[in-house]
Amino acid sequence: MKNNKTAFIVLGVILLVNAFFVNYAYLSAGKFPEGIMAVSITIMSFCMAYLSDHFAAKDERAQKIRERGVFVSYFWMLGIIIILMALVNPYVGPVQLSAYHLLLLIASLYISVVFLNMVYYARKY
Template sequence: MSSKAGRRLFFISGFIFLLYSLLIIFSSISTGDFFVGHELVFLGTAVMSFCLSYLYPQFKEDDERSKRIRERGVFFSFLFILGYMIILMPLFQLKIIDLNGYQTVSLLATLAMITVFSSFVVLSKRY
């Protein structure tokens, strides 16, 4: 697959996921059941697809630079995800936010997806 075809495929899938997430968010707001959980996962998948669209030419070549970006990105993302959990724990304990298990896992999965792939983008500009 050529570089332009791969980028185009990720961009189109990101756009489709974005439309799906907006549709699901609108339908859950209109029914009065906003934040079921899966609407944020679609949004995170859209962000992931857009980031992969940007990163495709760099990650296509499995060289030292792309490996370094992946290693550093996962390391920084791990620290951010720990930070998310440290922030969420007192919010749950003090009953500031009230989410069920599915919503909590969906929120953490979305934050993890967005953090990992956006850190790849930021690090690709740095390295």
């Protein structure tokens, strides 16, 4: 399993550099950072580097980490979607986003939240 951990770390570093340059180009142009999915995949890669040792054994603990991480992420995402609905309200909301950008943001946040929750519960259990 040491090779998986190293592969995830190397992939995470490559994706981090890629995400930085892509998002920097969008932000410096004053546009919505469309490379935000690369940031969430970077987070996923680093989380999987940490979780690879925990998930190597197919035991109850690994299953509980997966179940709890996804279960709690559901409630986090409900909260995030409620906040986004208040911010992106077309009548009084301070933020104007297209549907594509909103879905990109929700998908990126979901990926990040699920894997960060799994890391939290791996440390807790």
